[in-house]
Amino acid sequence: MTPRLAVSMTGADERLDQVGEMVEEFTAAGYRELWTSELTGSDAFAPLLAAAVGRKWLRLGTAVASVFTRSPGLLAMQSLSLAESSTEPVHVGIGASSEAVVAGWHGVPFRRPYTRVRDTVRFLREAFEGGRVTFRSDSFDIEGFRLARTPPHRPRVLVAALREKMLRLAGAEADGAVLNWLSPDDVRKVAPFVLEGNPDAEIVARLFAVAAADRASARAYARRHITGYLNSGVYAAYHAWLGRGDVLEPMARAWRAGDRKGALAAVPDSLVDELFLTGDEAQLRAGLAEYVRAGVTRPVISVIGPDPGLARATLLRLGPAGGVDQQPRSAQNNQL
Numbered sequence: 074m075t076p077r078l079a080v081s082m083t084g085a086d087e088r089l090d091q092v093g094e095m096v097e098e099f100t101a102a103g104y105r106e107l108w109t110s111e112l113t114g115s116d117a118f119a120p121l122l123a124a125a126v127g128r129k130w131l132r133l134g135t136a137v138a139s140v141f142t143r144s145p146g147l148l149a150m151q152s153l154s155l156a157e158s159s160t161e162p163v164h165v166g167i168g169a170s171s172e173a174v175v176a177g178w179h180g181v182p183f184r185r186p187y188t189r190v191r192d193t194v195r196f197l198r199e200a201f202e203g204g205r206v207t208f209r210s211d212s213f214d215i216e217g218f219r220l221a222r223t224p225p226h227r228p229r230v231l232v233a234a235l236r237e238k239m240l241r242l243a244g245a246e247a248d249g250a251v252l253n254w255l256s257p258d259d260v261r262k263v264a265p266f267v268l269e270g271n272p273d274a275e276i277v278a279r280l281f282a283v284a285a286a287d288r289a290s291a292r293a294y295a296r297r298h299i300t301g302y303l304n305s306g307v308y309a310a311y312h313a314w315l316g317r318g319d320v321l322e323p324m325a326r327a328w329r330a331g332d333r334k335g336a337l338a339a340v341p342d343s344l345v346d347e348l349f350l351t352g353d354e355a356q357l358r359a360g361l362a363e364y365v366r367a368g369v370t371r372p373v374i375s376v377i378g379p380d381p382g383l384a385r386a387t388l389l390r391l392g393p394a395g396g397v398d399q400q401p402r403s404a405q406n407n408q409l
Contacts, residue, residue, distance in 0.1 A: 077393035079106035081375035082120050092123040102392025106132040108373045118151045125158035134164035136251045137233040140193040141175040146218050149200040156224035166251040168233025171307050188212050194247050201227045235311040240266035249275030256347040260367040277371040282350035282357050284378040284387035291351040296340045304328045
């Protein structure tokens with residue numbers, strides 16, 4: 074058995090009153106698992122709750138919900154709502170986000186992100202047991218919190234992780250990791266940090282495919298995303314740790330100088346092809362299969378591109394009629 078492909082709803086492009094129609098398309102294409110992100114559109118939980126109305130058989134996951142922009146108690150309550158909306162396992166992926174988002178956009182101090190994520194994981198696991206929780210930690214103190222109802226099945230807590238410390242936390246204290254912006258070879262590098270704490274930990278990866286008229290157009294579109302993300306502090310440091318510092322330096326130098334066109338031109342095709350799936354349907358499926366062979370247990374696909382209609386059509390054609398091929402990991406038991 075192999076894991077079937079899950080679909081990512083961005084939370085930015087689709088309005089909540091369009092979720093039902095969108096999910097009908099997804100499920101008709103064979104998707105049975107939906108994940109969300111959050112930025113400045115819908116939050117991570119609302120689209121999943123809307124999608125689950127009348128469809129309690131869906132598997133649901135957040136990738137990811139910020140631990141800084143909501144209280145630990147509110148996160149526990151939102152997780153309860155998610156668990157009650159589906160008879161299937163639900164995954165609550167949480168993460169620190171970044172200083173630009175947390176402090177800049179939300180006005181919340183961005184302090185000790187690793188500690189905040191760690192303490193939130195510990196609080197959630199205790200809160201899901203259903204008892205009264207008095208919790209003392211380096212990040213926050215909770216006095217006498219208790220969920221109104223015990224979740225019908227415990228939400229699986231995942232940690233959005235980039236480098237070693239957070240990756241180890243994801244395996245040692247959570248149920249697994251949510252990975253982002255990496256190649257199959259990168260998965261082979263980072264997954265062992267998660268699995269050393271728990272050989273059965275889940276490895277969720279948000280994967281980006283670009284649908285365009287041709288590969289050159291797809292690469293050009295992907296370059297804009299690379300310059301937008303990989304010049305941010307957290308992702309720049311992440312990719313330097315992965316060994317791409319020299320490859321990214323020309324782009325970063327142009328970006329710092331305010332030369333946006335120069336930054337785009339400095340992104341090599343090889344980097345685009347490492348981080349994005351491009352090509353025809355067969356090539357996209359082959360790329361997805363490579364991520365699974367590298368150790369991803371839950372591949373979550375987001376198809377983007379200059380033509381939203383083509384992107385949606387490509388996503389539907391990739392619908393998981395039978396899963397993606399892989400050499401199964403012995404510990405992998407998280408199939409749909």
